[in-house]
Structures are given as C-alpha cells and as structure tokens.
Amino acid sequence: MYLKFSKKDNTIIVMMSGELDHHSAENVRIKIDNKIDEFGSKNLIFDFSDVNFMDSSGIGIILGRYKKINEYGGKVAIVNLKPHIKRVFELGGLFKIIKEYESVEEAISNF
Numbered sequence: 001m002y003l004k005f006s007k008k009d010n011t012i013i014v015m016m017s018g019e020l021d022h023h024s025a026e027n028v029r030i031k032i033d034n035k036i037d038e039f040g041s042k043n044l045i046f047d048f049s050d051v052n053f054m055d056s057s058g059i060g061i062i063l064g065r066y067k068k069i070n071e072y073g074g075k076v077a078i079v080n081l082k083p084h085i086k087r088v089f090e091l092g093g094l095f096k097i098i099k100e101y102e103s104v105e106e107a108i109s110n111f
Contacts, residue, residue, distance in 0.1 A: 001028055005035050010074075011043040011111065012036065013104055017050035020058035028061055033068065042074035043111050045104055049080040059092040066098055075099075077107035 001024035004015040012035055020028060036044065044065060048054075066076045078100045081089065089095055101107040 003028065003031050007039055007041060008104075008108060010041050011045060011108055012039050012041045013045045013047060015047045015049065019053040020051055020061065021053060021055045022057040025057035025061050029064060032061075032065055036065070036068060042069070042072055043108075044069050044074065044076045045107050046076070046078050047080055047104060048078060048082065048085055051082070051085055054085050054088050056088075056092070059088065059094065062094060062098065075111050077101055077110070079104055079107055 001016060001018040001020055004017075006013045006015070014032060014035075018024065046062065062076075062078075069076050076098050078089065078098055079102065081100060086100070089100070099107075099110070101110065
C-alpha cells in the first residue's frame with residue numbers, strides 16, 4: 001500500500017494506492033496517525049481512487065482514524081470508491097458514520 005499525503009486548509013487528504021488488507025494495515029495506521037499529529041489538521045479525506053482491494057482490516061483502519069479525528073472535533077470523508085470496495089463499506093456499516101463524496105473538492109466543501 002502506497003500513501004501520498006496532501007493538505008488543504010484544515011484537511012489532510014490521503015491518496016491510497018494498492019491493497020488495504022491485514023498485511024498493510026499496521027503500516028497504514030502508523031503513517032496516517034503520524035500525519036494527523038504532524039499536521040494537526042481537523043478533517044481527513046481518504047481517496048480510494050487507486051485502491052483495488054480492501055478487507056476487514058481496512059474497516060478497522062478507517063474506524064480508528066474516524067475516532068481519532070472525531071476526538072479533535074473533525075470529520076472524515078471517503079471519495080472515489082470502486083463498486084467492490086463500496087460494498088465492503090456498506091457491509092461494514094461505515095456509511096452510518098462516514099460520508100462518501102464524488103470528489104475531494106465536494107468533500108471539503110461539505111466539511
């Protein structure tokens with residue numbers, strides 16, 4: 001799993017590429033948590049444009065970052081989900097707490 005970070009205003013954008021599974025989960029968690037602490041940003045956007053697989057470990061990563069950002073009073077959004085990844089989100093019930101948007105720009109404008 002490759003991660004690329006950018007920041008816009010008070011929002012961290014995480015562009016992810018590869019597979020978010022039990023093999024990559026711990027490394028992904030550490031890198032994202034470090035960036036949240038480093039940037040001190042309030043909001044977080046996960047860009048799934050180049051994610052081709054996600055398992056339940058990925059759900060744990062998303063939920064954990066949601067809890068961390070929520071403690072700061074911020075929001076988390078998901079963008080660019082492929083249909084088979086979106087299904088994992090639906091089955092995991094993540095859309096009850098995290099909103100999906102079509103683009104990074106749309107997510108930022110809704111924060």
